[in-house]
Amino acid sequence: MLINLTDVLSCDGKVVKKTVETELKSFDTDLGHFPLSEEEPLALTLTNLGKDKLLIEGSTKLKTVIPCDRCLTDVETLISLSISREVDMQQTAEGRIEDLDETDFIIGYNLDTEKLVYGELLVNWPMKTLCREDCRGICRKCGRNLNEGDCGCDTVELDPRMAVIAEIFKNSN
Template sequence: MLINLTDVLSCEEKVVKRTVETEFQSFDSSLGSFPLTEEEPLNLTLTNLGGDKLLVEGEQKFVAKIPCDRCLTETEVPIEIFFSKEIDMKQSAEGRIDDLDETDFIDGYNLDTEKLVYGELLLNWPMKTLCRDDCKGICKKCGKNLNEGDCGCDTVELDPRMAVIADIFKNSK
């Protein structure tokens, strides 16, 4: 959704609070596509700081379905985003790129809330997701989820430096 910023920028120290509905069905990135099962509205506060500077603050909560990093079971993970960004409205898009300012969510006098929230979701995405703290993962040999029970595979791993001695004992039997 695009929000026109001319009303906020019309007079100094003006504060505008908005509640915006975003329409993310899923979060798509290079990591994959993850469905968002719950999504609260985005609470935005836009403040004119004077001198063509704008303060954009906001918060939003999501619940995403992410596979467990050990056993690949779908897990619902709550994600909360909070942000506060000061934007210089005098700068052109090229000037922002030159200064490595990543405000691609500002286009002229419009604020693109979808791009803003996507960038914040990307920054706040969990590094590791576990279905539970004591997740046992999957068997390296057969792929069974070890949280559901033992698979019966031989899980003894010998030191590779001792493989020659292990072969000698196998041959002597």
């Protein structure tokens, strides 16, 4: 959704509060496709700080399903976003690129809420997701989920530096 910022920028110190529904239905990255099952409306506060500077503050909560990093079981995950960005509206798009300013959510005098939420979601994505703290993962040999029970595979792994010596003993018998 695009929000026109001309009203906020019309006078210094002006504060506008909005609650908007975002139309982001999934989070797609190189990591995969993650549908968003629940999404709270985005509560935004837009503040004109003067000298064409705008403070964008907001919060929302999103729920998605992320596979467990150890056993690949789907884990329903709640992600809370707290947004606080200061934007210089006088700066050109080229100037923002030169300053490495990540404000692709500002298009002219419009705020693209989907791009804002997507960027914050990208930064706040969990580094590690586990189905439970003591998740045992999957067997390296057969792929069975070890949380459901042992698979019976031989899990003894020899030190690879000793593989040559082990081969000598195997051949001497």
